[in-house]
Amino acid sequence: MRERSASGATEEDTAGGGAGGGGAPVGGRRALRLLRRASGLLGWTSLRLRLVVVFALVALTAAVSASGIAYWLNRNTVLDRTQNAVLNDFRKALEDSTRSLPLRPRCAELQDAARQMAAGPQNYAVLLIGVDRNGKDCAATTDKDLLTLTSVPASLRTAVDEARPVDESNRYAHHLYWQRREVGDTPYLVAGAKVTGGGPTGYMIKSLATEQQDLNSLAWSLGIATALALVGSALLAQAAATTVLRPVQRLGHAARQLGEGRLDTRLRVTGTDELADLSRTFNRTAERLEQRVEELSGREAASRRFVADMSHELRTPLTAITAVSEVLEEEADSLDPMIAPAVQLVVSETRRLNDLVENLMEVTRFDAGTARLVLDDVDVADQVTACIDARAWLDAVDLDADRGIVARLDPRRLDVILANLIGNALKHGGSPVRVSVRTQDAAGAGAAGRTGSTALGAGDAAGPSAGPEADGGPQAGAGDGGPERPGHGAEAGRPGGGTLVIRVRDHGPGIPEEVLPHVFDRFYKASASRPRSEGSGLGLSIALENAHIHGGEITAANLPEGGAVFTLRLPMDASPLADGDRERGRDDGAADEGTEGDR
Secondary structure (H helix, E strand, O other): OOOOOOOOOOOOOEOOOOOOOOOOOOOHHHHHHHHHHHHHHHOOOOHHHHHHHHHHHHHHHHHHHHHHHHHHHHHHHHHHHHHHHHHHHHHHHHHHHHHOOOOOOOHHHHHHHHHHHHOOOOOOEEEEEEEOOOOOEEEEEOOOOOOOHHHOOHHHHHHHHOOOOOOOOOOOOOOOEEEEEEEOOEEEEEEEEEOOOOOOEEEEEEEOHHHHHHHHHHHHHHHHHHHHHHHHHHHHHHHHHHHHHHHHHHHHHHHHHHHOOOOOOOOOOOOOOHHHHHHHHHHHHHHHHHHHHHHHHHHHHHHHHHHHHHHHHHHHHHHHHHHHHHHHHHOHHHOOOOOHHHHHHHHHHHHHHHHHHHHHHHHHHHHHOOOOOOOEEEEHHHHHHHHHHHOOOOOOEEEEEOOOOEEEEOHHHHHHHHHHHHHHHHHHOOOOEEEEEEEEOHHHHHHHOOOOOOOOOOOOOOOOOOOOOOOOOHHHOOOOOOOOEOOOHHHHHOOOOOEEEEEEEOOOOOOOHHHHHHOOOOOOOOOOOOOOOOOOOOHHHHHHHHHHHOOOEEEEEEOOOOOEEEEEEEEOEOHHHHOOOOOOOOOOOOOOOOOOOOO
């Protein structure tokens, strides 16, 4: 008798399937989609977390692959070693035990042979099946509960009973076959063979519980090793991420400092890797930027000094010229009629030049950051009335202001703002000019928002930006009321939280659309054909700067029914913006009346 597989290629084989085969992985596409989705989610996380996750996934994949391969190799080695030892022992015992048996042994003889075979070192149960002298089938088993003919798989019995043709490639009609199967939760090795020449058929069953325990212990060990590898890879990834990201974080911090104006920010460079090259590039860029900013700052400072020095130098001769022009103006009636127009021209141009110098000095203060607030409690209605009365505009201006609205502002700067806005409306708009004064509490201001046209620079050509303004444009009641709460009573009159809203509207043709982006640009005039028109082109620019120094804003808009509206918003109390500075007195040479009318 010789062992042979069903295919004739090996000595042992399974009957009816043996060990299970493999197939394509189930849900591979779904797993791939999940991986893609997970990678997309990682794009929204921090770089440190992505590095840790990627390191952990790589380590987990490597550890699981290595553990799987190790488990598979050890499993095959253990099972093959045990299986070969049992099958060889069973084959040898079957040959030795049946050699001394008669062709038709008695059942007792078969039972003794089965016990003799089972008494071997492999400790397996044996079933011998034969035909006695009376022609009856006899089955001798060493374990009636575990191994009977019915417990032997039918496929294995069929393979054992099958007689193969004997030829040169197959010298035996019967071969040894085996299967691995589970009974309950315990794996077993079942094998069978038929003695050639009409001998009995033998089956054996061997428990593989010990091998299963060994393999389970191996699996636990590999699982623990995989978990430790995953933890170790996460720690290594954290360390690597810290090493990589620390220079990046320093670079980000330095970039923020550079963006905040600290141009002397530099990075400490160590190493020769790509991050070190990036740090060197940043340092070179910061150095060149600092040099360039210093050059531009120097030029700007020189330009401001030039304007300031020029304005100061012009004041002395202008003072003398102004005095002479005033004398000439007083004597204009007694002058030759041919000379009088020239004298009037000299007087008007002298005044215009004097206003221009004063305006330039005021702009220089704003640019140099030396302009300061001199705060006082101001009755706004009285202040507007005084501004209009001082310039003889009472007949041309309609005032809508409640008495008792008191704000803590710089009265001189408020007068400059009002003079420019009202004068601009009178000169370039249409009468009547309406000035309305309202207050708005903090809740109201927050509700209204500031979505309207805003100042886009500094200049005189009155006009809004393109969008409608919710806080003072045409959508707010044509500039004459709006959603603000009128300031009545003592509570409204106390300076504190809230906003002072002053609107100046005219009934002219409005402001051309092309002028709107340049509404507050310096030296800008709406009509290029009037380069010598009255006004320096700085009035609205100075008004805007005075509003900004109060923490306020000026906006402009065209009304649907015609005309333009300028909206001035100032805090009711500008004390926080004074920064605790002591009052330094009024700025010398501040722009006063005559700065209006520059559209």
